[in-house]
Amino acid sequence: MVEKLRSSSIFTYRLVESSVGSYAKVLLHNLRKRGEIVELVKGVYTFKKSPYMIVKAIPMSYIGLGSAAFLHGAWNQVGAITVLSPAASKTVRSGERIVAGFKVIVRRISEKMYFGYDYIYMEDLGEWVRVSDPEKTLIDLVYFRHPAIDEMSELIRMVDASKLEAYLELMEERGVRGWRAVRRRVGDFLHLGDTISSRSWGSHRSRPQ
Numbered sequence: 001m002v003e004k005l006r007s008s009s010i011f012t013y014r015l016v017e018s019s020v021g022s023y024a025k026v027l028l029h030n031l032r033k034r035g036e037i038v039e040l041v042k043g044v045y046t047f048k049k050s051p052y053m054i055v056k057a058i059p060m061s062y063i064g065l066g067s068a069a070f071l072h073g074a075w076n077q078v079g080a081i082t083v084l085s086p087a088a089s090k091t092v093r094s095g096e097r098i099v100a101g102f103k104v105i106v107r108r109i110s111e112k113m114y115f116g117y118d119y120i121y122m123e124d125l126g127e128w129v130r131v132s133d134p135e136k137t138l139i140d141l142v143y144f145r146h147p148a149i150d151e152m153s154e155l156i157r158m159v160d161a162s163k164l165e166a167y168l169e170l171m172e173e174r175g176v177r178g179w180r181a182v183r184r185r186v187g188d189f190l191h192l193g194d195t196i197s198s199r200s201w202g203s204h205r206s207r208p209q
Helices: 002-006 013-020 022-033 051-057 064-069 134-145 153-158 160-174 179-189
Strands: 038-041 044-046 081-085 097-099 103-106 117-122 126-130
Touching: 013 022, 022 044, 038 051, 038 097, 044 051, 051 081, 051 097, 051 103, 051 126, 064 081, 064 126, 064 134, 126 134, 134 153, 134 160, 134 179, 160 179
Parallel strands: 081 103
Antiparallel strands: 038 044, 097 103, 117 126
């Protein structure tokens, strides 16, 4: 049973219980006590000791804000890993938690704002992980008024302006609260006024997801 679980990215308490019955609690307790598994969210576990695995346990989620900027190489300071999800405060507890020894913050984002992520392959995990792309990372940083946004100027060099414009238009179409302010602040941040230039700072990566 344990070897079968070890080959899985994640597994649930219910899965273990369906195989070993009431012994599931004892088995999982012992595995956690020995440091072999970590709990990602309530009732979901993994043998892969990385906080980034939490997005595997939250279906609608991605690594965002400063954590995404860090993974894109646009920032070298990240004190906690931030996960954005419409499920936060609904089916998943929001706020801080410790996962695999790292502080993880789960923050709520509306379903209207759930788009603009890529899958980044993490070789040390052998897993694809959802991470906001540079364009959505910039928008989220502005949307959440991230205090360190001025330190992430490197992100501008990665941004595709036409894709950024498409995301801003999508926010308007979906009626995201505060979309006008976000557009204005993004324009100010890029030093291009209230509109986004057609100039591209980076190659086009992917369509909104």
